[in-house]
Amino acid sequence: MSLTLIKRLQPCTLPAYKYHSYSTAPLGVMNQVLGEVMDAIRSAGTYKPERVITTKQAAQIKVKGSNRNILNFCANNYLGLSSNxxxxxxxxxxxxxxxxxxxxxxxxxxxxxxxxxxxxxxxxxxxxxxxxxxxxxxxxxxxxxxxxxxxxxxxxxxxxxxxxxxxxxxxxxxxxxxxxxxxxxxxxxxxxxxxxxxxxxxxxxxxxxxxxxxxxxxxxxxxxxxxxxxxxxxxxxxxxxxxxxxxxxxxxxxxxxxxxxxxxxxxxxxxxxxxxxxxxxxxxxxxxxxxxxxxxxxxxxxxxxxxxxxxxxxxxxxDNSIIAKVTSNTKRFRDKITAAGFEVWGKDHPICPIMLGDASLAGKFAEEMLERDIYVIGFSFPVVPKGLARIRVQISAAHTEDEIDRAVDAFIEVGKKLGVIP
Missing domain, CATH: 3.40.640.10 (Type I PLP-dependent aspartate aminotransferase-like (Major domain))
Incomplete structure (x- = not known):
C-alpha cells in the first residue's frame, strides 16, 4: 500500500544528552559512546519517552502530572480484562x-x-x-x-x-x-x-x-x-x-x-x-x-x-459477547477514521495504524492528542521502517461507543491542525 506524502515538520530542538566523565577509563569511554547514541536518537526525532500511568490498566487511566481522566487507546488490553x-x-x-x-x-x-x-x-x-x-x-x-x-x-x-x-x-x-x-x-x-x-x-x-x-x-x-x-x-x-x-x-x-x-x-x-x-x-x-x-x-x-x-x-x-464487542468497536472506529480522510492500514483488526510518515510529526501528533485527553503513542524507527511513522490505535472491548467517537473527533481536530487531513 502506498503511503500518502504529507508536509514534514522540522524536528524540535532538544538539548544534547548530558553525560559525566569518569576517572575509570572503560566506563568513561562507554559513557561517551552511549551519550553520542542518545544525541543521535534525539536529533532524529525518534526518542521514545515513557509516560507514567498512575492507575490500573483500563479504558480510562490517569498519567503522572495530571489528574484528568485520559482515554487509553494504546494498550494490548483487547478484551478489557486486565482489571476485570x-x-x-x-x-x-x-x-x-x-x-x-x-x-x-x-x-x-x-x-x-x-x-x-x-x-x-x-x-x-x-x-x-x-x-x-x-x-x-x-x-x-x-x-x-x-x-x-x-x-x-x-x-x-x-x-x-x-x-x-x-x-x-x-x-x-x-x-x-x-x-x-x-x-x-x-x-x-x-x-x-x-x-x-x-x-x-x-x-x-x-x-x-x-x-x-x-x-x-x-x-x-x-x-x-x-x-x-x-x-x-x-x-x-x-x-x-x-x-x-x-x-x-x-x-x-x-x-x-x-x-x-x-x-x-x-x-x-x-x-x-x-x-x-x-x-x-x-x-x-x-x-x-x-x-x-x-x-x-x-x-x-x-x-x-x-x-x-x-x-x-x-x-x-x-460467553462470546465480549469478543463481539471488540469486533463492533473496531468496525466503528475504522469506518469513522477512514471516512475522515486518514490513511489506515490493516483490515478488520483492533490494531489500527494511522499512517503519518514523519517521525517528528507522529510524536507531535501524540502529544496533541494527550492534550485532548486521548492516550496514543507515535511509532517510528527502529520500531517501524524509516518513513513509515504512525499512530497505532488499539481498540478494546472496554471502550464505549461514546469513547470511540471522542477519540475520532480528537483525531480529526489534530489532523486538521497539523495538516494531515484537509
Whole structure:
C-alpha cells in the first residue's frame, strides 16, 4: 500500500544528552559512546519517552502530572480484562493458596497443579494435544527453534515477523531464509530451494502487530501441504479475540487446525499480565520440556498470573459477547477514521495504524492528542521502517461507543491542525 506524502515538520530542538566523565577509563569511554547514541536518537526525532500511568490498566487511566481522566487507546488490553474483578479476585485467591512464586524452575520444584491445569485449558482451547507455559511469549519464541531444528533443517520466516521470532531463529543452526512480507510466490520459491532439507518450518505472525494485517494463512498452509512442510504461527495479537470465539487467525479465516505449532501470550488479551506458551503435537511439547532452555532455566510462571489467565479462559469460553464487542468497536472506529480522510492500514483488526510518515510529526501528533485527553503513542524507527511513522490505535472491548467517537473527533481536530487531513 502506498503511503500518502504529507508536509514534514522540522524536528524540535532538544538539548544534547548530558553525560559525566569518569576517572575509570572503560566506563568513561562507554559513557561517551552511549551519550553520542542518545544525541543521535534525539536529533532524529525518534526518542521514545515513557509516560507514567498512575492507575490500573483500563479504558480510562490517569498519567503522572495530571489528574484528568485520559482515554487509553494504546494498550494490548483487547478484551478489557486486565482489571476485570473476577480475574483480579482469582489472582488474589491463588496468592493466598499458592504463594507469590515457586523460587525455582519447573523440573526442580516449580510445577504446581494449577500450571498443569492451565496447560490443559490452553491445549483444549486451541484443539491441540498439549501445551507448555513460559514466563513470556518472547521466551516461548526463544525456546522453540533451537530445540526443534538442526543443521539438516530449514526455517522460512516472513520478513516482518515479531522481533522475538527473529531472535529465536538466530539461535538455531538450521538454514535460515526470509520471504517477502506475505508474498506467496517468494515463499514458494524458498520452499523449492530447500527441498533437500530434513524438516522445513514456515514461520509467520497470525497478525502483524505494527500494520494490523492478517497473514494469508490458507495460502501458507496450502504451500506447506504441497511441499511437505510444517507451519508455525505466532498468535500474540489474535488469541482470545480474533474469530467468533477468540480462537485466533485460523478461526478468523475459516481454517480448521491447519497450523502445526502455535505460540501465543497471556500478557495481552488473556489477562494482561505476563506469560506465554507453545501448543501443538504431544511429541513437540514433550521434547520442549526436556530441551527448551528458557523453560529449563527460568522460574515458573507465578501462581497469580496462572490463576488470572485461567479465569480469562473460563470467561471467554462461557460467553462470546465480549469478543463481539471488540469486533463492533473496531468496525466503528475504522469506518469513522477512514471516512475522515486518514490513511489506515490493516483490515478488520483492533490494531489500527494511522499512517503519518514523519517521525517528528507522529510524536507531535501524540502529544496533541494527550492534550485532548486521548492516550496514543507515535511509532517510528527502529520500531517501524524509516518513513513509515504512525499512530497505532488499539481498540478494546472496554471502550464505549461514546469513547470511540471522542477519540475520532480528537483525531480529526489534530489532523486538521497539523495538516494531515484537509
Amino acid at each position: 474483578l473476577e480475574v483480579v479476585e482469582a489472582a488474589k485467591e491463588s496468592l493466598d493458596r499458592y504463594g507469590n512464586g515457586l523460587s525455582s524452575v519447573r523440573f526442580i520444584c516449580g510445577t504446581q497443579d494449577i500450571h498443569k491445569e492451565l496447560e490443559q485449558k490452553i491445549a483444549k482451547f486451541h484443539g491441540r494435544d498439549d501445551a507448555i507455559l513460559y514466563i513470556s511469549c518472547f521466551d516461548a519464541n526463544a525456546g522453540i527453534f533451537e530445540s526443534l531444528l538442526g543443521p539438516e533443517d530449514a526455517v522460512i520466516s516472513d520478513e516482518l515477523n515479531h522481533a522475538s521470532i527473529i531472535d529465536g531463529i538466530r539461535l538455531c543452526r538450521a538454514e535460515r531464509l526470509r520471504y517477502y512480507h506475505m508474498s506467496m510466490p517468494d515463499l514458494e520459491q524458498k520452499l523449492q530451494e530447500t527441498q533437500g532439507s530434513r524438516m522445513r518450518l514456515i514461520v509467520t505472525d497470525g497478525v502483524f502487530s505494527m500494520d494490523g494485517d492478517v497473514a494469508p494463512l490458507k495460502e501458507i498452509c496450502d504451500l506447506a501441504d504441497k511441499y511437505n512442510s510444517l507451519v508455525f504461527i505466532d498468535e500474540c495479537h489474535a488469541t482470545g479475540f480474533l474469530g467468533a470465539t477468540g480462537r485466533g487467525t485460523e478461526e478468523f479465516l475459516g481454517l480448521d487446525r491447519r497450523c502445526h505449532i502455535i505460540n501465543s501470550t497471556l500478557g495481552k488479551a488473556l489477562g494482561g499480565a505476563a506469560g506465554g506458551y507453545t501448543t501443538g503435537p504431544q511429541s513437540l511439547i514433550d521434547m520442549l520440556r526436556q530441551k527448551s532452555r528458557p523453560y529449563l532455566f527460568s522460574n515458573s510462571l507465578p501462581p497469580p498470573i496462572v490463576a488470572s489467565a485461567s479465569k480469562v479462559f473460563d470467561l471467554i469460553t462461557k
